[in-house]
Amino acid sequence: xxxxxxEKTFREINEKIKKGRAVVVTAEEMIDVVEKHGTVExxxxxxxxxxxxxxxxxxxxxxxxxxxxxxxxxASKVWLNDVPAYGGIAAVDCYIGATEVVEGxxxxxxxxxxxxxxxGHVIEDLVSGNVVKLRMEGYGTDCYPARKQExxxxxxxxxDAFLFNPRNAYQNYSCAVNLSDTTIYTYMxxxxxxxxxxxxxxxxxxxxxxxxxYYRTIGVGTRIFLGxxxxxxxxxxxxxxxxxxxxxxxxxRHGAGTLAVVGNLKEMSPQWxxxxxxxxxxxxxxxxxxxxxxxxNEEMAMFTAVKDEDIFTEVYxxxxxxxxxxxxxxxxxxxxxxxxxxxxxxxxxxVTAPLSSYYKARQIANLLKEWIEGGKFLLGEPQQTLPSV
Amino acid sequence: MYSxxxxxxxxxxxxxxxxxxxxxxxxxxxxxxxxxxxxxxxEGVIVLxxxxxxxxxxxxxxxxxxxxxxxxPLAKSVSQNTEKCVHCGACxxxxxxxxxSFEKPSQKVxxxxxxxxxxxxxxxxxxxxxxxxNLL
Numbered sequence: 226x227x228x229x230x231x232e233k234t235f236r237e238i239n240e241k242i243k244k245g246r247a248v249v250v251t252a253e254e255m256i257d258v259v260e261k262h263g264t265v266e267x268x269x270x271x272x273x274x275x276x277x278x279x280x281x282x283x284x285x286x287x288x289x290x291x292x293x294x295x296x297x298x299x300a301s302k303v304w305l306n307d308v309p310a311y312g313g314i315a316a317v318d319c320y321i322g323a324t325e326v327v328e329g330x331x332x333x334x335x336x337x338x339x340x341x342x343x344x345g346h347v348i349e350d351l352v353s354g355n356v357v358k359l360r361m362e363g364y365g366t367d368c369y370p371a372r373k374q375e376x377x378x379x380x381x382x383x384x385d386a387f388l389f390n391p392r393n394a395y396q397n398y399s400c401a402v403n404l405s406d407t408t409i410y411t412y413m414x415x416x417x418x419x420x421x422x423x424x425x426x427x428x429x430x431x432x433x434x435x436x437x438x439y440y441r442t443i444g445v446g447t448r449i450f451l452g453x454x455x456x457x458x459x460x461x462x463x464x465x466x467x468x469x470x471x472x473x474x475x476x477x478r479h480g481a482g483t484l485a486v487v488g489n490l491k492e493m494s495p496q497w498x499x500x501x502x503x504x505x506x507x508x509x510x511x512x513x514x515x516x517x518x519x520x521x522n523e524e525m526a527m528f529t530a531v532k533d534e535d536i537f538t539e540v541y542x543x544x545x546x547x548x549x550x551x552x553x554x555x556x557x558x559x560x561x562x563x564x565x566x567x568x569x570x571x572x573x574x575x576v577t578a579p580l581s582s583y584y585k586a587r588q589i590a591n592l593l594k595e596w597i598e599g600g601k602f603l604l605g606e607p608q609q610t611l612p613s614v
Numbered sequence: 615m616y617s618x619x620x621x622x623x624x625x626x627x628x629x630x631x632x633x634x635x636x637x638x639x640x641x642x643x644x645x646x647x648x649x650x651x652x653x654x655x656x657e658g659v660i661v662l663x664x665x666x667x668x669x670x671x672x673x674x675x676x677x678x679x680x681x682x683x684x685x686x687p688l689a690k691s692v693s694q695n696t697e698k699c700v701h702c703g704a705c706x707x708x709x710x711x712x713x714x715s716f717e718k719p720s721q722k723v724x725x726x727x728x729x730x731x732x733x734x735x736x737x738x739x740x741x742x743x744x745x746x747x748n749l750l
Binding site: 279280281341414415422423424499500501502503504509511566576577578579580581582583584585587 | 698700701702703704705706707708716720721722723738739741742743
């Protein structure tokens, strides 16, 4: 006996996409479809649900091949616009990390530091086609005699450039407050004393991994929207933790799944990759990601109909508990409440603000929908799904 | 009653004169100082919210200009760079006047310059530096 009433395969859905007959809706629209028709009927009607997220995502960066110079150099040390890149890969390969701060930045010695420029901004400059100053230093070998090279380049001068982000699209993320008596500056933004504000950072019901909470359709080789181009899921992201506690509907209450993603930087756009400066904390990169979820059966229809009110996250004190490394959740709140602009903890009304852009997340889901409807984007069937429970 | 927020820029040669006193007394305007700074070379900037009769307000502004001060509405000095803004909304929790808010249902961040009081909190909390204030 069949396990599901509706059973579709990646191949069948791709055939429909090629013929321009696939029915695609965004994760927001899917909520209504399932409410109106139920999961089985929704699974029959809908082929793909598109998701999106646009948020500051540390653990991002790009591999660049700088091309050989004449005379040749073994570029052990590399700087792009004075931001150090890691050169210990090969003669002219380097990795520019999103959170690397420009050399000579006063950091937090003038507290809170402004962190105006870093790796995330270099990546934004590259995808914008801007000129970037490349500086290389080597120690000189018989085959790579040059010790120093300096030139102005843009992304087209790079032999290869691909974004490779080890941890993106966190399935869920905690909400941050500050119980101390002074304003603090964190990667979750500025947090005012005595819980005067709370910040959070996923796109909730639109966010990719909330719509496939057990990673039934997502894994190595899943084709995704990445920074405006078509990229891929390369591997489970660092800190991927499927064992996190979950609600009855399978939605994790904190952290859980993550993705390592890869894509051609040369095809990406600054509209979907933007450098970020977090006051008093450092630099990062805003990354736009969208994942299409194939509705293979009614269970996937049920998962993709997840709503903000069914998604919860824990609230942590970044004033004391978190920095000490002894974080205890002080409350649990729903994304519906977070997105309403106010949450209530211990009878106190707290103003909330996101760090991720719901507006852009929705744009990504819609763009991905257009691509699939137009036959420009085919589903990538994972060679292996992500570790799950 | 008419109410407006303005930015007045002083030059060093007149910074010593009690201009605001003359201005508010002569034209019967209620003023609320939102910000005032004097810089090392003694040039200064002052942000005022003024309330009074429209006629008096206009006359008062003319007086300030005749005194050689540079006057402009605060709304002109603060802007949202819409090219840079990613509409995350981090600023919306900090803005004390509601000048920055989410437009429903698009979730776009809108800036209403008329409501702004020039506190600059948005400049500090914006991760992409989309809020631009030119008060100096």
